[in-house]
Amino acid sequence: MTLRTLAAALCGTALALAGTATTPARAAGKAPAWESRDSGTDARFRGLAAVSRSTAWAAGTKGTVLLTRNGGRTWRNVSPPGAAALEFRDVEAFDARRAVVLAIGEGEASRVFRTDDGGTTWTETFRNADPKAFYDCLTFFDARHGIALGDPVDGRFRILATGDGGRSWRVLPAAGMPAALPGEAAFAASGQCVVTEGRAGGRDAWIATGGAASSRVLHSADRGRTWTAVDAPVPAGDPARGVFGLAFRDRAHGLAVGGDYRAGQPSERAAAASGDGGATWTTAARPPGGYRSGVAWLPRSRTTALAVGPTGSDVTTDGGRTWRGFDAGSYDTVDCAPDGGCWAAGEKGRTARLAARPER
Template sequence: MRYLVSLLFVFSLFSCETKPDYTFSSVEISPVFIDSLSIRAIEPINENMVWFAADKGRVGVIDGDTPRLANIKYGDSLLHFRSIASTKEAIFVLSIANPAVLYKIGVDGAKATNIEEVYTEKGENVFYDSMKFWNEKEGIAVGDPINGCLSIIITRDGGNHWNKLDCSNLPSAEKGEAAFAASNSNIAVYDNQVWIATGGKRARVLHSANKGENWEIFETPIIQGKAMTGIYSIDFYDAKTGIIFGGDWENKKLNEGNKAVTKDGGKTWKLIANGKEPGYRSSVKYVPETEGQGIVAIGSPGISVSGDGGKSWNEISKEGFFAIEFVNDSVAFASGNNRISKLLFKK
């Protein structure tokens, strides 16, 4: 009898265990940089340093309270940047539209030591959207379709040289399918894998398990069919757990068919909080160290958070941003019109 009582006591202890609470109740927003720019690409280095790439040719780093800025021209034209990525030795920025120019900026802390043009592509339909690195040597950037497939360039030597994949090695893009340069987040990487989200007339996810050597494509239930519908952002917490977010830019309040999760590495997607807030968001990120339960989605309408893997959401700020990148489980940087801010999330 005493043994049975002991077992019941132990069982009751375990049954009373509660899951960690990953829900943020508020956010403290502190501007760290203000300028007349549209900033859609940020790359935090630590809690006090963030690089950015913006329109009007502006690239820079905010080091504490100190901004270091540069204007980049191609010929007589100021380039517009919406893609940024980093390795330990360099920052990479990639311009939209024609010509697309990718620069490697050597860095020493918060100082740029040199800048080098490492890739240029010209053409009427050239438009690059986002960029990520798997490791110190291998990186990938994606752009809108040309000749029937997404434009994908890859480096294997630390960003010194980039090669464009041939359409014969990629899934075909359908008419009206493209990618959104909204927040440098329609690419997600984890280990050797990469996922690329599309929008417009189709909203699908391209996937490679071997750093771009082979590709497959998956359907999603995200709203599609018009030029401004589809997936605007994708993120993966691990090899299996991912989220896609977007909606209809022309109807930002629409909250049906705009957010979905996967538990099998992107093969299948299930809508979450369908018909419930939030509506359109341009950037979504898993919160680090939250077991895939903490999520933040931001966009011009505001900041929304989930602590249960996307099942339920709360709006904690109406301040609008384009992009968000986390430094740790409570600190992130966000960028938008005319500013970069540091975000301190609180439970």
């Protein structure tokens, strides 16, 4: 989705929801809880990379990139020099030293930077020269292979690819991409509009779309060279509606969240689940309490995941069939590390780590 459209609505004041959005989860076992961390900044973070329970990266407005190595007790500002005018919307980290961040926007505002020394130095590895292109998010299959997603150019979504860990990028041929629907785009809301499966080294990727007559999920089994598209049962028919975030724990099991990002607008069908690699989707019988922009599976769990948005957080313990609210705070993105450490981030410098792991 273009910066002009997205920024106008997503920077509004979050509204508290009554009912399920503020009702603690009552699944058997512990109820999840966010433990707030002071980031020391007022930037809005939509990019988040959880490395472990102790280490995480966050990327956001005003060219801000932060890194913590002590569980969020302190965050170090490791922003690229001269980037204050850029809007970082995604960060993918391989460890505490190596990370890749994406700045969004039209033309040269879309850029990619990489660091190999924990943000002490950065190298700009891509700057968009096409005034028609607008990049939204990126993801990696492993430490070498990754892709970045751009909104449609000449009627098809654009894919950048890297085979050297983000040190160089190339535009993939458009022939393998199905035609975009009128008005269709991706949302640069949480860094999850293009994702890979939970297992490192795979070849599968998925794209979330909205803004058109129907929401769609696109799937690639060859690292972004060819794609197929299916409709998703998430609110559509308006530029403000669609699938905003995806998460796949393996090649088969995926979650989609979204809705209508405008404050106060209903999002009755804000989540769906797939058990066949995104070929078909089923609406949650009890969806989250409102629009949600980010979603993440808990590692080593086949059934538990978290969803976040400006009006609250929700948990599912049955693979996305039902969701229950457990926090009313505003978060835009969520990510979980292989060791089970889960993090969230959002507006006004908000960062948090999951204090209690939900259990069945």
